[in-house]
Amino acid sequence: MIASHLPAQLQAAISNRSAKQLLHDLTNLYVKHRTRISRTVYLALFLALINRVRCAINEQKAAAARAAEVRRKGPLRGSHGGEGITRKKVELNTEFFRNLLKLLRICIPGFKSRELRLLASHSVFLVLRTLISLYVAELDGRLVSSLVKGKGKAFLRGLVWWMIVAVPATFTNSMLSYHQTTLCLAYRSRLTQYIHNKYLHDMTFYTLSALDDRIKNADQLITVDVSKFSNSVAELYSNLAKPILDLIIYNWSLSRSVGGEGLFAMSLMVQISASVMRALTPPFGKYVADEARLEGEFRFQHSRLIDYSEEIALYAGHEAEKDTLDKGYFTLIKHVNRILRRRFYHGIMEDFVIKYFWGALGLMLCSVPVFLKVPSVGEAAYGGKGDHTESFITNRRLLLSSSDAFGRLMFSYKEISQLAGYTSRVSTLLEVIADCQAERFQKVMVGSSSSTGENAAVLSGRGELEESEDITFDSVPIVSPNGDVLVKSLSFHISRGDHLLIVGPNGCGKSSLFRILGGLWPVYGGKVRKPPMEDIFYIPQRPYLMKGSLRQQIIYPDTLLEMREKGITDQDLAEILNVLGLEDLLNTHSNKPFSAAEVLNPSTALSSRRTTAGLDLQAEWSDILSTGNQQRIAAARLFYHRPKYAILDECTSSVTAETEKIVYDEAKRLDITLMTVSHRRSLWRYHGWILQFDGQGGYVFTRLDGEKRLKLEDEREELELRLRGVPAVARRIQELEAGG
Numbered sequence: 001m002i003a004s005h006l007p008a009q010l011q012a013a014i015s016n017r018s019a020k021q022l023l024h025d026l027t028n029l030y031v032k033h034r035t036r037i038s039r040t041v042y043l044a045l046f047l048a049l050i051n052r053v054r055c056a057i058n059e060q061k062a063a064a065a066r067a068a069e070v071r072r073k074g075p076l077r078g079s080h081g082g083e084g085i086t087r088k089k090v091e092l093n094t095e096f097f098r099n100l101l102k103l104l105r106i107c108i109p110g111f112k113s114r115e116l117r118l119l120a121s122h123s124v125f126l127v128l129r130t131l132i133s134l135y136v137a138e139l140d141g142r143l144v145s146s147l148v149k150g151k152g153k154a155f156l157r158g159l160v161w162w163m164i165v166a167v168p169a170t171f172t173n174s175m176l177s178y179h180q181t182t183l184c185l186a187y188r189s190r191l192t193q194y195i196h197n198k199y200l201h202d203m204t205f206y207t208l209s210a211l212d213d214r215i216k217n218a219d220q221l222i223t224v225d226v227s228k229f230s231n232s233v234a235e236l237y238s239n240l241a242k243p244i245l246d247l248i249i250y251n252w253s254l255s256r257s258v259g260g261e262g263l264f265a266m267s268l269m270v271q272i273s274a275s276v277m278r279a280l281t282p283p284f285g286k287y288v289a290d291e292a293r294l295e296g297e298f299r300f301q302h303s304r305l306i307d308y309s310e311e312i313a314l315y316a317g318h319e320a321e322k323d324t325l326d327k328g329y330f331t332l333i334k335h336v337n338r339i340l341r342r343r344f345y346h347g348i349m350e351d352f353v354i355k356y357f358w359g360a361l362g363l364m365l366c367s368v369p370v371f372l373k374v375p376s377v378g379e380a381a382y383g384g385k386g387d388h389t390e391s392f393i394t395n396r397r398l399l400l401s402s403s404d405a406f407g408r409l410m411f412s413y414k415e416i417s418q419l420a421g422y423t424s425r426v427s428t429l430l431e432v433i434a435d436c437q438a439e440r441f442q443k444v445m446v447g448s449s450s451s452t453g454e455n456a457a458v459l460s461g462r463g464e465l466e467e468s469e470d471i472t473f474d475s476v477p478i479v480s481p482n483g484d485v486l487v488k489s490l491s492f493h494i495s496r497g498d499h500l501l502i503v504g505p506n507g508c509g510k511s512s513l514f515r516i517l518g519g520l521w522p523v524y525g526g527k528v529r530k531p532p533m534e535d536i537f538y539i540p541q542r543p544y545l546m547k548g549s550l551r552q553q554i555i556y557p558d559t560l561l562e563m564r565e566k567g568i569t570d571q572d573l574a575e576i577l578n579v580l581g582l583e584d585l586l587n588t589h590s591n592k593p594f595s596a597a598e599v600l601n602p603s604t605a606l607s608s609r610r611t612t613a614g615l616d617l618q619a620e621w622s623d624i625l626s627t628g629n630q631q632r633i634a635a636a637r638l639f640y641h642r643p644k645y646a647i648l649d650e651c652t653s654s655v656t657a658e659t660e661k662i663v664y665d666e667a668k669r670l671d672i673t674l675m676t677v678s679h680r681r682s683l684w685r686y687h688g689w690i691l692q693f694d695g696q697g698g699y700v701f702t703r704l705d706g707e708k709r710l711k712l713e714d715e716r717e718e719l720e721l722r723l724r725g726v727p728a729v730a731r732r733i734q735e736l737e738a739g740g
Contacts, residue, residue: 096420099427106194107187107233115186119237122179126242129172136165176238184234191226191426198433206520207436213443214432217296219303221429225292229422236415273353280349282342284414288421291339294332301328439522443483463523467532470495471517471645475526478509478516485697486512489526492691492701496644499674499686501704504693510677514538514647517675537643541650543634545622550585551615554636568640570615576639579666580632581659586614627654635663639670648676657682 108115139162146155199205199222208215215221305312305321312321435441439462463476471494478487486509494500502510515521517530518538530536545553554573555563577583622630631654638646646667652660664686667674676683690704 096423100419100423102430103191103229103423103426104233107190107230109190115183115190118179118183118186122176122183122238123241125172125175125179126238129169129176130242132165132169132172136162136169139165180234180238183237184231187233188227188230191230192222195222195226195429195433198430198437202437203520204433204436207441208433211441211443211521212432212436215429217300218429220292220296220299221425224295225422225425225429228292229419229426232415232419232422236419239415273357277349277353281346281414281417283417284339284342285417285420285424287335287339287342288418289424290421291332291335292421292425294328294335298325298328298332301325461525463525464527465523466527466529468529469531469644470529471531472529473526474528476516476523476528477525478512479521479524480507480509480512487693487697487699490699491526494673494675494689496673497671498689499668500676500689500691501683501687502675502677502691502693503679504699505695508693508695510693511649514649514675514677517647531644535644536647537638537641537645538647539634539638539649539651541631541653542627543630543637543651545625545630545633547620548618549615550617550619550621553621553633554615554640556637558641573615573636573640576636579639579662580636581662582629582632582636585617628656628659631655632659632663635666638672639666642670643672645673645675648674648678650678652678652680652683 108119110116139158143155143158143162146152146158199208199218205218208218301324305325312318473490473492475489475491477485478490480486486507490509490513502513504510512521516523516528517536519533544556546556551560551563551570551573554576555568558566574583574586577585621633625633631651634651652663655663660680660682664674664683668686674686676687684704687704690700690702692700694700
C-alpha cells in the first residue's frame with residue numbers, strides 16, 4: 001500500500017537499482033563458478049561435435065543403402081527398354097564431393113605439378129593477408145587511443161607506420177587476385193586437355209552423339225561449363241580458406257579480450273540463425289544446372305537452324321523454327337526470372353541476418369570488457385578511458401573482420417551450390433564418355449526396337465572383332481540407328497581385289513554395315529574380321545571439306561609434315577588434280593621475283609609457282625565448290641591416301657559418267673579394293689561381287705558378272721517394253737476383226 005503511494009520516479013529508481021543489483025549478483029555468481037561453466041560449455045561443444053559427425057555418418061550410410069537398393073532393382077533402361085533417362089539431382093551430398101575430388105585430381109595431377117605450387121603460394125599469401133589484417137586491427141586501436149589521449153607524436157608515428165604497412169598489404173591483395181586468375185586458367189587447361197583426349201579418342205565424339213542420348217550439347221559442356229567450373233573452383237578456395245583462417249585467428253584474438261564463453265554464446269546464436277537461413281535457402285545448385293541445360297538446348301536449336309538452313313528455307317519453315325526457338329528462349333527466361341525472384345527474397349534475409357542481427361550480437365560482445373569486470377578478460381582494458389577506447393576499437397575491428405569472414409563463409413554456400421551444378425554437368429560428361437568407350441550406351445528407342453524383347457536381346461549382346469587382311473562378317477546382326485534389327489545374321493567374305501557392289505532399298509542396312517566397318521558402331525553379335533582403320537577409307541555422298549587451304553582438303557586428315565614424311569610433293573597433288581580435271585583450281589600465280597635458279601628454267605618455275613600458290617589458297621570450300629567438284633576433291637583425297645579398301649557411298653552421284661569412269665579406273669590402278677553403294681548400272685562392270693538387301697531382313701551375296709548382267713538387264717527392259725505394247729496390239733486386232 002505504501003509502495004503504491006510512492007512517486008513514479010522513485011518506483012523507477014528502485015526498479016532500476018534492483019536490476020543493477022541483480023546484474024551485479026549474476027556477474028559475481030558467474031565469476032565464482034566460471035571454471036565449471038567453461039568446462040561445461042566446452043564439454044557440450046565437444047559432445048555436439050561428436051553427435052554431428054555421427055549424424056553425418058548415418059546419413060552417408062543411408063545414402064549408400066539407397067544407392068545399393070537402386071542398383072539391386074536394376075539400372076535405368078535406355079537403349080534396351082525405351083525408358084527415359086532421369087536427370088541427376090544436384091545437391092551437396094557425398095556424390096558431389098566424390099565427383100569434385102575426381103575433377104580436382106585431373107586439375108591437380110600430382111605433388112610436383114604447377115597447379116599445386118600455385119595453390120601453395122596462394123595459401124601463403126592468404127595467411128599473410130590475415131596476419132596483416134590482425135596487425136592493422138591492433139594498429140587501428142593504438143591510433144584511436146593516441147588520438148583520444150591527445151598524444152600527437154604517437155599518433156603521427158602510428159600514421160606513418162600505417163602507410164608503411166599498406167605497401168605489403170596492397171601487394172598481398174594483388175598477388176591473391178593474380179593467383180586466383182592463374183589457378184582458374186590452369187584448372188581449365190588441364191580439364192579441357194583431359195576431356196579432349198577422351199572425347200576425340202577412338203570415335204567417342206561420334207558414339208556420344210549417335211549411340212547415346214544422355215548428352216545433347218557436348219560443345220557447351222566442354223567450352224562453357226568447364227570454364228565456369230574452373231572459375232568456381234579457383235574462387236571457392238579463396239572464398240573458403242580465407243574466411244576459415246580469419247575466423248580461427250580473429251576469434252582466438254577476441255577470446256583473449258572478451259572471454260571464450262562470450263564468444264561461444266555469440267557463435268551459438270550465429271549457428272542457430274545460420275541453420276535457419278540454410279533451411280530456407282533455395283536449391284541454387286539445381287537451378288544453376290537447369291539453367292546451363294536450358295542454355296545448351298537453346299544454343300543447340302540455333303546450331304540446328306544453321307546446319308539445316310537450306311532445307312528449312314526450301315520448306316519455308318522459318319515460322320515453325322521461330323516458334324521452336326521462341327519456346328526454348330522463353331523457357332530459359334522463365335527459369336532465370338524464377339532464380340532472380342528466389343535470390344531477391346533470399347538476399348533480403350541474408351543482409352538482415354548477416355549485417356544487422358550479427359552486428360548487434362557483435363556490439364554486445366565488444367561491450368563485455370567495458371561494462372563487466374571479469375577477471376583475466378581484457379585486463380589491459382580496465383585502466384583508463386584511453387585504454388577502454390583502444391580495447392573497444394581493436395575488438396570492434398576484429399569483430400567486424402570476423403563477422404565479414406563468417407558472412408563470406410555463409411555466402412560461399414550459394415557458391416558451393418553453383419559449383420555443385422557445374423560439377424554435376426562436367427562429371428556427367430566424363431561418365432558418359434567412359435560409358436561410350438566401354439560400349440555401355442543409353443538411348444531412348446521408338447518403334448519396334450522399344451517393344452520387342454528379341455531386339456533388346458540383340459542390342460544387349462556383343463560380338464567379336466578381329467584384325468585381318470580380308471573382310472569377313474560371320475552371323476553379324478545389322479542394326480538401324482533407332483535400334484531395329486534389319487538383318488538378323490549377315491555373313492560374307494571378300495579379299496583384296498574382290499570389288500563389292502552393295503545395293504538395296506533405303507533403310508535396309510547399307511549405312512549400318514559401313515558404320516561397323518568404320519569402327520563407329522559396336523558389333524552386336526557374331527564375328528567381324530577386318531583390316532585396321534588406316535587401311536579402310538570412307539567417301540560419303542557429301543564429302544567433308546574443312547576450312548583451310550586446298551592442300552589440306554586433299555591430304556585430310558594428314559598434316560603437311562605427315563605428307564612430307566610420306567614422300568609426297570605438291571607436284572604429286574597437282575597431278576592428282578589434273579587426272580580429275582581440277583587443274584583450274586591451281587590457276588593462282590605469285591608475284592614474287594624469280595630467283596637465279598628459276599631464271600635458268602622459267603617454264604618449270606612458273607609451273608611450280610602456280611602449283612604451290614594454288615594449293616595454298618584458303619577458302620570455305622564447301623561454299624564455293626559445286627557438289628560435283630566436292631566429290632572430285634573427295635576422289636583426290638582417296639588417290640592421295642591409297643588405302644587397301646575404300647567404301648564409296650554414292651560418291652559419284654553428282655559427276656559425269658566420264659569422271660566416274662576416271663575415278664574407278666584410277667582407283668583400280670592404285671590397287672584399291674572398292675566397296676560401292678550405288679544403283680548406277682554403269683558401275684556393275686567395276687565389281688566382281690554383289691551384296692543385295694531386300695529390305696525385309698533378307699540378302700543375297702553372290703558373284704557379279706557385270707557385262708553379262710548388263711546384257712540381261714537390257715534384254716529384260718526390251719521384253720518389258722514389248723509386253724507393255726501387247727494390249728494395244730490385241731485391241732487393234734479386235735478392231736480389225738470387228739470391221740471385217
